[in-house]
Amino acid sequence: MDAWPIHIPITTMPGGRMSRPSINALTAPLVESLVADAEILRLGIERLENGCLLVDAGIHVKGSLEAGRRIAEICLGGLGSVSLSGSGPVAGWPLAVHVHAADPVLACLGSQYAGWSLSHKESDKKGFNALGSGPGRALSLKEPLFNELGYRDQADRTCLVLEVDRLPPLPLCEKIARDCGVDADALTLILTPTSSLAGTVQIVARVLEVAMHKSHELGFDLQAIQDGMGSAPLPPPAADFLTAMGRTNDAILFAGLVQLFVRGEDAQAQKLAIDLPSSASRDYGRPFGEVFKAYGYDFFKIDPMLFSPARVMVSALDSGNSYAAGALDTALMAASFGIEP
Known part of the structure; x- marks a missing residue:
């Protein structure tokens, strides 16, 4: 694989807004390092006939916790740090994930x-559906959200992370490259099954x-959001997709802890703190798997306000005051994680 450029160009912002760095340029060395360390991270590397590079983080290979940590930093566009530690929001739980951006x-x-919603219909097989995350989204601009952010990136190489349990079809890889405006051999797709370590x-x-997404929805x-950080316990992976999805969601819903630093009036900071925790949702109170089943496995019937951390602190930088709301629920977390009493 050719070396990715290490210079960090600044994006051109519309409307005279302050320039921001290119997230594709920031992630380029992270992707290159991930691929170079594939053997020690227990990743699979495959280059398709069109040149697209696939990084398998748990479909046909074992993957690893360290691979997942590094992939998470790629997802953050090179603007955040992710670490694993033995201390976290839940006392006595052996491992936690910490994020700062x-x-x-x-x-x-x-x-x-x-x-980024991705799909491909296949005549003789079931269709392929996935949601894309990572810096490639800022090239394709398929989501109205980027108009609100006032951000678009420019790059000749890119990367996308897909939470899937099988390899994407070749035509979809070609479509992703076209939508991002890059050649197929300049596209890297990182595949992370929900039930895998990574x-x-x-x-x-x-x-x-x-927390950021719910702040936007609210x-x-x-x-006004200047900085932020969060932590959540790392659940044990599950053998099946539905249980694994439930555990990863519940780690955040029942035991996620976030602090945001904001500018503006105290009243707005306090209101955000009150409205932000998952317990403010009508669907809070049961493991995610039970909620999902109760709605007939229709994700879109679930209250979107459910998806947020368990406890939130909002610090108002202009006054120095902080407002906290929500609470960790270790009993519901333990039930979801399959912890025997």
Whole structure:
């Protein structure tokens, strides 16, 4: 694989807004390092006939926690750091994921958020469906969200992360490259099954992202958010997709902890703190798998306000006051994680 450029160009912003770095340029060396370390990270590398590079993080290979950590930083567009530690929001739980992003709006909403819906119909097989996250989203601009962010990137190489349990079809890879405006051999797709070690880490590492997404849904001024960080326990992977999806969601819903630093009036910071926790949702109170089943496995029937951390602190930089709301629920977390009493 050719070396990716290491210079960091600055994107051109519309309307005279402050320039921001290219998230594709920032992630380029991270992707290159991931591929170079594939053997020690237990990743599979395959280049398709059109040149597209596939990185298998748990479909036909074992993958690893470290691979998931590094993939999560790629998802953040190179603007955030992800670490694993033995201390976290839940006392006595052996491992936690910690996330920090100096520009959480761009890192989480402009890159990490899985907002690009991808699909391909196959005549003799079941269709392929996935949600794409990562810096490629800022090239394709398929989501109205980028108009609100006022951000678009330019790059001749890119990467997308897909939470899938099988390899994407060749025509879809070609379509992704076209939509991103790059050659197929300049596209890297990283595949992270939900039930894999790497997939578990990269999903739980979205603890800050779900707080950012819900802040956006609540109508909070995104420009007021200056910084942020979050933590959540790392659940054990599950053998089946539905259980694995439930555990990774519940890690955030019942035991995720986020702190946001904002500008503006205290009243707005306090309201955000009150409205942000998952317990503010009508669907809170049961493991995610039970909620999903109750709605007939229709994801879109679930209250979208459910997807947020369990406890939130919002610190108002102009006054120095902080407001906290929500609570960790270790009993519901333990039930979801399959922990025997």
